[in-house]
Amino acid sequence: MSSNEGVLVDRWNNAPCGLFAVSADGRFSYANSTFCKWLGYESEELIGIKCFQELLPIGARVFLQTHWTPLLQMQGSISEVQLDFICHDGTRLPMVLNALRKKREGEIEDEVAAFVATDRKLYERELLAARSKAETAATELKIADSRLRALNEELSKEHRRKDIFLATLAHELRNPLAPISNIVEVFNRTESDHDTRTWAVGIIKRQVSQLSHLVDDLLDVSRITQGKVELRLSHIDLTETLQSAAETVSPAMRTVDQQITVDVVTTPIFVLADPTRLTQVAVNLLNNASKYSPAGAHIKLRVWKDDGTAFFEVCDEGIGIPIEQLSSIFDVFSQLPAVLEHSAGGLGIGLALVKNLVSLHGGTVNAQSDGLGKGSRFVVGIPLTEVEPLPRDEGGAALELHNVPEGRLKIVIVDDNIDAADTLAMALGILDYETRTAYSATEGLSTIEKFEPDVAVVDIGLPDFDGYEMARRVRQKAQAANLVLIAATGWGQDTDKQKATDAGFDAHFTKPVEFEKLHEEIRRLIARRASGEATVA
Numbered sequence: 001m002s003s004n005e006g007v008l009v010d011r012w013n014n015a016p017c018g019l020f021a022v023s024a025d026g027r028f029s030y031a032n033s034t035f036c037k038w039l040g041y042e043s044e045e046l047i048g049i050k051c052f053q054e055l056l057p058i059g060a061r062v063f064l065q066t067h068w069t070p071l072l073q074m075q076g077s078i079s080e081v082q083l084d085f086i087c088h089d090g091t092r093l094p095m096v097l098n099a100l101r102k103k104r105e106g107e108i109e110d111e112v113a114a115f116v117a118t119d120r121k122l123y124e125r126e127l128l129a130a131r132s133k134a135e136t137a138a139t140e141l142k143i144a145d146s147r148l149r150a151l152n153e154e155l156s157k158e159h160r161r162k163d164i165f166l167a168t169l170a171h172e173l174r175n176p177l178a179p180i181s182n183i184v185e186v187f188n189r190t191e192s193d194h195d196t197r198t199w200a201v202g203i204i205k206r207q208v209s210q211l212s213h214l215v216d217d218l219l220d221v222s223r224i225t226q227g228k229v230e231l232r233l234s235h236i237d238l239t240e241t242l243q244s245a246a247e248t249v250s251p252a253m254r255t256v257d258q259q260i261t262v263d264v265v266t267t268p269i270f271v272l273a274d275p276t277r278l279t280q281v282a283v284n285l286l287n288n289a290s291k292y293s294p295a296g297a298h299i300k301l302r303v304w305k306d307d308g309t310a311f312f313e314v315c316d317e318g319i320g321i322p323i324e325q326l327s328s329i330f331d332v333f334s335q336l337p338a339v340l341e342h343s344a345g346g347l348g349i350g351l352a353l354v355k356n357l358v359s360l361h362g363g364t365v366n367a368q369s370d371g372l373g374k375g376s377r378f379v380v381g382i383p384l385t386e387v388e389p390l391p392r393d394e395g396g397a398a399l400e401l402h403n404v405p406e407g408r409l410k411i412v413i414v415d416d417n418i419d420a421a422d423t424l425a426m427a428l429g430i431l432d433y434e435t436r437t438a439y440s441a442t443e444g445l446s447t448i449e450k451f452e453p454d455v456a457v458v459d460i461g462l463p464d465f466d467g468y469e470m471a472r473r474v475r476q477k478a479q480a481a482n483l484v485l486i487a488a489t490g491w492g493q494d495t496d497k498q499k500a501t502d503a504g505f506d507a508h509f510t511k512p513v514e515f516e517k518l519h520e521e522i523r524r525l526i527a528r529r530a531s532g533e534a535t536v537a
């Protein structure tokens with residue numbers, strides 16, 4: 001090492017910020033003296049010994065899985081993320097992190113700069129100011145105390161919404177991964193022909209697209225909140241934009257036997273807007289209408305203009321919105337109880353994204369409903385312009401599924417995610433299982449009664465009633481006494497596992513299911529049933 005290199009390394013080691021690097025598995029490959037001193041470790045105790053996630057509390061570890069790692073994989077860098085670190089003496093030290101992913105000699109390494117967070121939250125500053133005023137007068141003390149309680153209540157609600165959001169995010173991320181994981185097992189265990197590969201690629205594209213939309217929505221909300229979204233405005237015909245949006249969602253609606261009617265005026269309606277963002281607004285509202293409406297429902301998209309404003313509305317026949325919650329439906333992380341119980345789920349950011357994008361266009365959006373079970377109506381207004389728009393392109397795609405092979409042990413897969421059910425059935429069929437699929441709880445009960453399987457693998461979030469209720473109904477039937485019931489779901493907390501056990505499931509798997517473990521567990525449970533032993537989930 002040259003003298004210049006030695007000086008540079010010494011500067012890194014004693015830099016005013018913490019510097020460290022971790023390998024692909026999270027193990028420390030470098031940590032400077034500043035970072036080690038802050039945490040009370042010697043460098044020898046970290047490098048090659050400890051993993052990054054070992055120094056984080058459980059909440060931060062979850063964040064690492066659901067946000068940190070996916071963002072590094074997608075964009076290669078992360079800026080201004082605050083996490084708590086657990087010091088050697090057990091205390092916590094909040095740090096602000098900036099990370100950059102690099103590839104050296106074929107190996108991935110993440111370089112991270114850390115700063116100790118010293119800023120206090122606005123809430124604490126307001127609390128000190130309120131306390132100072134309260135000391136001068138008893139009346140002001142009462143006012144400050146009342147305001148503080150209201151603020152604490154609002155913060156508690158916000159924390160609960162964020163906790164629900166993180167759990168739902170994990171659920172929404174696992175669902176698309178399940179069919180992809182099943183396809184990997186299919187390819188690992190059999191030679192695949194062209195048709196099978198085409199089918200598999202279609203499923204993977206569909207699920208990756210779902211993940212991409214999920215991440216895009218998350219990033220869009222973050223960008224809008226930080227004021228970083230710039231609209232690419234042009235003069236467009238709103239009717240053409242909305243017809244394109246309707247064509248985008250129509251294939252998905254047809255799969256659940258839903259119809260969409262587009263009612264537009266015969267003359268163009270010109271607006272100054274970002275066509276991509278306005279299409280995103282319409283598609284989001286139409287997808288919401290589809291997700292929260294039953295099979296066979298009729299969804300309406302209507303467009304008109306009035307008094308200098310272009311309007312369009314999306315009407316559905318879905319679960320509706322309680323009147324008292326109409327004012328908060330556009331809040332970030334807002335989730336109605338009926339939505340949380342619905343199999344379609346969602347992160348609670350879609351409508352917040354719609355409102356923010358419409359506001360950026362100088363428009364308005366409002367929700368209307370007569371209550372739960374009575375459908376919803378969303379109305380968007382955008383200022384009119386008189387300049388003619390440029391033409392837009394159209395496109396579409398179609399995918400097709402194939403039958404699965406039969407095997408010896410009889411298994412029913414119940415999942416309203418058709419890709420997940422079909423790919424798991426195909427993967428199990430390769431292992432000589434005889435499989436059947438069902439896409440609702442009612443269909444699952446009927447299939448079990450007719451097919452008389454040895455095993456049923458059941459999702460929890462089903463469209464008619466959940467997997468817990470289905471399991472209870474199965475256990476009430478004498479002929480299903482020896483049926484092995486396995487829960488396979490995106491909900492993986494301890495309370496969810498306990499619910500599965502209480503409902504009568506023999507085992508609980510969190511999506512994406514590790515195929516080999518599922519296979520081994522099925523064999524183990526079947527063997528225990530055959531020997532007359534009781535099973536334990």
